[in-house]
Amino acid sequence: MKKALSALVVFLSLFFNATAQSRISIVTGIHSASVKEDNNLPGWDTLKNNYSSRTGFHIGFTADIPLSTISGFYFQPGVLFYNKGRKFFATYDTAVNSVWTVNASQFTNYIDIPLNLVFKKQLGKKNKFMIGAGPYVSFFYNGTEKTETFYADGKFKSEENKDLPVGSGAGQYNTFNFGVNGLLGMEFGRIFLTANYSRGLNNFFHATSYEGTFKHQVIGATLGVFFGASRPPEVKLKDTDKDGIPDVQDDCPTIKGGTATRGCPDKDADGIADKDDKCPNITGLQKYNGCPVPDSDGDGLNDEIDKCPEVAGLNKYEGCPIPDTDKDGINDEEDKCPEIFGIKKYDGCPTPDRDRDGVADDSDKCPDTPGSAENEGCPEIKKEIIQKVDLAASKIQFQYNRAALTPESYTVLDDVIKLLKENPELNVLVEGHTSGEGAISFNMKLSLERANIVKRYLESKLVESTRLKAEGFGSTRLLNSDKTPAEKALNRRVELKLSNQ
Numbered sequence: 001m002k003k004a005l006s007a008l009v010v011f012l013s014l015f016f017n018a019t020a021q022s023r024i025s026i027v028t029g030i031h032s033a034s035v036k037e038d039n040n041l042p043g044w045d046t047l048k049n050n051y052s053s054r055t056g057f058h059i060g061f062t063a064d065i066p067l068s069t070i071s072g073f074y075f076q077p078g079v080l081f082y083n084k085g086r087k088f089f090a091t092y093d094t095a096v097n098s099v100w101t102v103n104a105s106q107f108t109n110y111i112d113i114p115l116n117l118v119f120k121k122q123l124g125k126k127n128k129f130m131i132g133a134g135p136y137v138s139f140f141y142n143g144t145e146k147t148e149t150f151y152a153d154g155k156f157k158s159e160e161n162k163d164l165p166v167g168s169g170a171g172q173y174n175t176f177n178f179g180v181n182g183l184l185g186m187e188f189g190r191i192f193l194t195a196n197y198s199r200g201l202n203n204f205f206h207a208t209s210y211e212g213t214f215k216h217q218v219i220g221a222t223l224g225v226f227f228g229a230s231r232p233p234e235v236k237l238k239d240t241d242k243d244g245i246p247d248v249q250d251d252c253p254t255i256k257g258g259t260a261t262r263g264c265p266d267k268d269a270d271g272i273a274d275k276d277d278k279c280p281n282i283t284g285l286q287k288y289n290g291c292p293v294p295d296s297d298g299d300g301l302n303d304e305i306d307k308c309p310e311v312a313g314l315n316k317y318e319g320c321p322i323p324d325t326d327k328d329g330i331n332d333e334e335d336k337c338p339e340i341f342g343i344k345k346y347d348g349c350p351t352p353d354r355d356r357d358g359v360a361d362d363s364d365k366c367p368d369t370p371g372s373a374e375n376e377g378c379p380e381i382k383k384e385i386i387q388k389v390d391l392a393a394s395k396i397q398f399q400y401n402r403a404a405l406t407p408e409s410y411t412v413l414d415d416v417i418k419l420l421k422e423n424p425e426l427n428v429l430v431e432g433h434t435s436g437e438g439a440i441s442f443n444m445k446l447s448l449e450r451a452n453i454v455k456r457y458l459e460s461k462l463v464e465s466t467r468l469k470a471e472g473f474g475s476t477r478l479l480n481s482d483k484t485p486a487e488k489a490l491n492r493r494v495e496l497k498l499s500n501q
Contacts, residue, residue: 023226027080028059031196031220035086035106039212050090054107056083062114064226076116076132084108084216085143094152101150108143108164108173108204112136114181126189133182136198138216140166140175171208178202179216190226251275366500369425378500381426385419386498389428392416393496396454403449405457413454416496417461428463429497430454432472435488440474448472454494 034053041047060080067073088104118132146160165172179201185194200216207214237246240253243263247253250263251273257264264273267280270290274280277290284291288303295302296309299319303309306319313320322331325338328348332338335348342349351360355370359377366378392415397406405413420426432447432454451470459465480487 022063022065025062025064025192025224025226026060027062027078027222027224028057029196029220029222030055030057031083031218032056033082033084033086034217036199036215036217037212039207039210041210041212050088052087052089054083054085054087054105056085058082058112058220058222060112062224064118072120072122074118074120074132076114076118076134078112078114078116080112080114081141082110082112082138082218084110084218098152099149100152102147103149104145104147106143106145106205109141110138110177111141112138112198114198116181116183118183120187123186128187130187130192130194131182131184133180136179136181138177138179138200140173140177140204143173168206170206172206174202174204174206177204177216181218183222185222192224192226194222194224196220196222375500379425381498381500385423385426388419389416389496389498393494396494398450398453398492401446403446403453405453410457413457414461417458417463420458420463420467425500427467427499428458428469429499430458430468430470431495431497432470433477433491433493433495434475435491436475436478436482437488443474444472446472447474450494454496 032053033056035051037048037051058080060078062076062078062080065075065077067075085105085107088102088106090102092099092101094100114134114136116132116134118130120128120130123129142162143164144160144162145164147158149157149159151157166175168174177200179199181196181198183194183196185192196218198216198218203214204216205214237248239246239250241250241256241263243250243256243258245257245259245263250257251261252264252275255263255265257273258266260266260271261273264275266273266277268277268283268290270277270283270285272284272286272290277284279289279291282290282292285293288294293302293304294309295306297306297312297319299306299312299314301313301315301319306313308318308320311321314322317323322333324331324335326335326341326348328335328341328343330342330344330348335342337347337349340350343351346352351362353360354367355377359373363377365376369379372378372380392412395412396409398404398409399406416428420428430451432449432451434443434447436443448470449472451472455468455470458468475482475491478491479493480490482488482491
């Protein structure tokens with residue numbers, strides 16, 4: 001057996017050395033070995049607690065063979081010497097048993113050949129994360145069985161067997177074993193460190209007096225050092241058209257071509273492949289897709305000197321159309337304000353603003369009086385005038401259910417008339433409102449009649465009718481919930497809205 005294993009080691013060493021892409025590593029490490037046993041013995045659930053793992057070591061070498069230059073996958077076969085097995089210790093009750101303690105060991109040694117597929121991920125310039133797994137085959141090398149028994153009467157007995165039997169019979173060890181294993185670790189340049197796990201899949205031992213299964217398990221750590229540089233596998237690249245350019249680099253892999261055009265033909269020898277050359281029989285330039293210098297817009301100036309080659313223009317403007325400096329859609333030769341954005345209505349100039357209030361005359365409702373944009377170009381109405389008019393409006397009253405003013409309301413309206421004559425730019429919208437009582441149609445009619453009564457009184461005092469407008473809203477704009485008499489009274493009102501537009 002040992003001669004056969006030695007020959008296997010020599011063969012694998014020669015194989016690794018002959019594989020040009022591989023690196024060889026010397027590896028060693030420590031581990032915890034145990035045996036996973038299942039049987040039909042009575043009380044086994046308690047008895048198995050007397051078994052424990054043994055601490056062992058492993059040593060050998062592995063190969064590191066890249067499967068491609070870019071995938072990150074490696075094949076890692078190896079040959080390693082491995083300690084395996086287990087220990088047993090039990091203490092017995094000497095009141096009923098002549099044995100006091102039993103201390104035993106089942107130590108075996110194997111030559112393991114792992115066949116792992118490993119993936120490596122680059123971390124920095126030299127470091128790599130690695131993870132892998134695969135099957136392994138294992139050959140029994142040698143082993144020792146030892147039992148030490150202490151008896152209750154003080155006697156001691158030691159039994160040891162250093163020549164373990166191999167075979168498939170009772171008490172014998174299988175020559176061949178197999179299983180699975182995995183690894184996880186880091187590679188630091190030539191040095192790597194991994195955590196390892198392996199589990200046997202077949203029985204390595206046959207018990208003498210009972211049926212059971214016996215499978216190895218190993219958990220440990222491995223330190224390794226690579227020797228030699230890894231070389232990527234040589235790949236013979238396919239060249240279908242035999243033009244000396246591999247298909248992976250050849251844009252025309254079935255038609256012979258030159259290196260300048262990535263393997264494609266070039267009839268006019270202008271450095272542009274015929275498949276990309278819009279003028280394949282005329283020498284041209286790359287920038288014009290293989291054609292001579294064009295005049296794209298047909299304005300008589302070729303594109304090399306035409307500053308607007310896609311748009312017909314004039315020599316005066318170096319091939320460009322008449323410019324529009326302010327981008328207002330009116331060319332500079334027709335634009336009276338060529339550098340200021342304008343509109344065609346004003347010959348390219350902006351809309352005028354006569355009162356210089358920042359609101360263009362087209363949008364200014366008071367184009368000759370400075371105002372604000374918020375008030376559409378008109379001046380703001382003084383707050384005190386608005387307050388006076390609002391106060392007056394709140395005092396306007398009507399006879400019940402009629403469009404007739406009370407005598408007191410005329411006095412209030414006279415104050416409003418005075419303000420309007422002092423401020424001739426002001427206009428008034430008279431709004432009539434009612435409470436929610438009564439029919440909607442009646443309320444709409446009543447509110448409009450009340451607004452018109454106020455409007456007619458203002459007109460009778462020489463307030464221009466063009467400055468006045470009356471509208472009725474009925475009960476559509478209530479100020480409150482309209483439930484109590486006081487709330488209903490507030491809703492029966494006239495509002496005077498001022499404007500200077």
